[in-house]
Amino acid sequence: MEFTMFIFYSVLFCTSLVWASVIHDLNVDTEHGAGRGVAVPVRLADSPRDGEGRVELFHDGVWGTVCDVLFGVAEAKLVCEVLGYSYGGLLQPKMTYGFGRGPIMVDLDCPWDATNLGQCSQTGWSQNPPSVCNHDADVGVACRTSPSEDIPVRLIGGTGPHEGRVLVKHEGQWGTVCNQDWDPRDAAVICHQLGYSHGGEAMMWPARYNFGARPPGPIWLSNLSCGGKEPRLGECPSLVWGEDAHQCRSTFMDASVRCYTENIPDFQIRLVGGENNRTGRVNIFHEGRWWDVCDDWWGNDDASTVCRTLGYREGNATHVQHNTGRLDGFGWDMVYCPPGVTDFRHCFHRGWGRHTCYWYEVAGVVCE
Numbered sequence: 001m002e003f004t005m006f007i008f009y010s011v012l013f014c015t016s017l018v019w020a021s022v023i024h025d026l027n028v029d030t031e032h033g034a035g036r037g038v039a040v041p042v043r044l045a046d047s048p049r050d051g052e053g054r055v056e057l058f059h060d061g062v063w064g065t066v067c068d069v070l071f072g073v074a075e076a077k078l079v080c081e082v083l084g085y086s087y088g089g090l091l092q093p094k095m096t097y098g099f100g101r102g103p104i105m106v107d108l109d110c111p112w113d114a115t116n117l118g119q120c121s122q123t124g125w126s127q128n129p130p131s132v133c134n135h136d137a138d139v140g141v142a143c144r145t146s147p148s149e150d151i152p153v154r155l156i157g158g159t160g161p162h163e164g165r166v167l168v169k170h171e172g173q174w175g176t177v178c179n180q181d182w183d184p185r186d187a188a189v190i191c192h193q194l195g196y197s198h199g200g201e202a203m204m205w206p207a208r209y210n211f212g213a214r215p216p217g218p219i220w221l222s223n224l225s226c227g228g229k230e231p232r233l234g235e236c237p238s239l240v241w242g243e244d245a246h247q248c249r250s251t252f253m254d255a256s257v258r259c260y261t262e263n264i265p266d267f268q269i270r271l272v273g274g275e276n277n278r279t280g281r282v283n284i285f286h287e288g289r290w291w292d293v294c295d296d297w298w299g300n301d302d303a304s305t306v307c308r309t310l311g312y313r314e315g316n317a318t319h320v321q322h323n324t325g326r327l328d329g330f331g332w333d334m335v336y337c338p339p340g341v342t343d344f345r346h347c348f349h350r351g352w353g354r355h356t357c358y359w360y361e362v363a364g365v366v367c368e
């Protein structure tokens with residue numbers, strides 16, 4: 001069954017000249033988007049099942065396909081969302097739905113939080129694409145059509161059910177998750193699904209944590225890419241079950257999680273080095289010392305959580321160039337504070353002291 005839907009987007013969102021030419025090609029539709037909107041039709045072709053198929057976009061009077069070079073789980077999720085499937089997209093291996101026809105969009109690249117295709121960048125349609133982008137590289141997606149496809153999850157090998165190597169159940173069998181694209185947003189969804197609400201850590205390398213040997217079973221999920229707010233793992237986009245498992249042949253690459261079961265006992269937070277007591281570098285105290293926070297992924301939601309923890313209403317993220325004088329100065333990296341969290345210690349990170357930061361990448365805030 002083919003699924004066709006029109007995606008409306010405002011010319012105001014159009015950031016690239018190429019999309020401007022698409023807009024021109026499709027004729028400006030004055031019925032929509034305050035008289036300035038246009039429609040980019042998208043469909044999923046050549047699948048017997050609802051909500052999956054080869055991704056096709058309408059261009060210049062014909063349907064074209066999309067090359068897999070830059071198309072990843074973020075793009076799969078967006079295509080599913082604009083078609084009305086709101087439970088995450090699974091990126092299929094190439095050729096799942098056969099060869100497409102027509103022009104090929106070579107490099108569709110969408111921001112994680114895009115809500116329409118007009119926010120994606122691309123360099124346009126090609127009748128003569130590079131050889132890596134022939135029709136044998138046409139992308140396909142399988143959208144999840146209901147939230148009921150819930151994925152059972154458990155953590156094994158740790159000191160309790162709150163930590164360990166991540167196992168997910170599919171077709172009656174437990175299997176592991178590959179650490180490709182693994183990050184604290186994925187950990188947040190897993191901890192929340194398991195009922196823990198005191199923050200936690202996304203661990204990349206189980207070998208460092210004594211979580212024991214990998215149990216027998218398939219490597220089920222790769223490139224799991226939760227946004228963090230999904231109520232269940234079953235709504236996070238990823239590659240299809242068992243796909244790309246070879247990337248994770250090494251048992252060192254199993255995704256692992258530690259969910260905190262209670263407040264970090266000795267945790268304190270302060271701002272240092274600012275002009276006043278509402279601004280400065282974020283410092284957190286743990287196990288007898290103060291740590292900086294790395295500014296990878298540091299955003300206003302995280303800054304506001306810091307500010308609320310300190311008794312202010314909200315705040316903005318800043319990036320401070322401060323030389324801690326030591327390479328082990330960072331406590332947290334890739335911080336993710338879920339919406340509604342008002343205590344910074346309930347946010348997620350990569351694990352104490354685990355970071356990939358240079359000395360000048362320090363997280364700061366301005367509170368109000």
Ligand SMILES: *[C@@H]1O[C@H](CO)[C@@H](O)[C@H](O)[C@H]1NC(C)=O
Pocket residue numbers: 071072073091180181223
């Ligand atoms: C999966 O994740 C890896 C590591 O981040 C990345 O290099 C690769 O492009 C991703 N694959 C897809 C299909 O998104």
Ligand SMILES: *[C@@H]1O[C@H](CO)[C@@H](O)[C@H](O)[C@H]1NC(C)=O
Pocket residue numbers: 277278311
């Ligand atoms: C911040 O400084 C102001 C003015 O000096 C003072 O009134 C206030 O109590 C201080 N707030 C905190 C949280 O230290």
Ligand SMILES: *[C@@H]1O[C@H](CO)[C@@H](O)[C@H](O)[C@H]1NC(C)=O
Pocket residue numbers: 314315316366367368
């Ligand atoms: C945060 O940023 C917004 C938008 O730039 C600005 O309006 C607001 O005043 C800022 N707040 C603080 C505390 O700097």
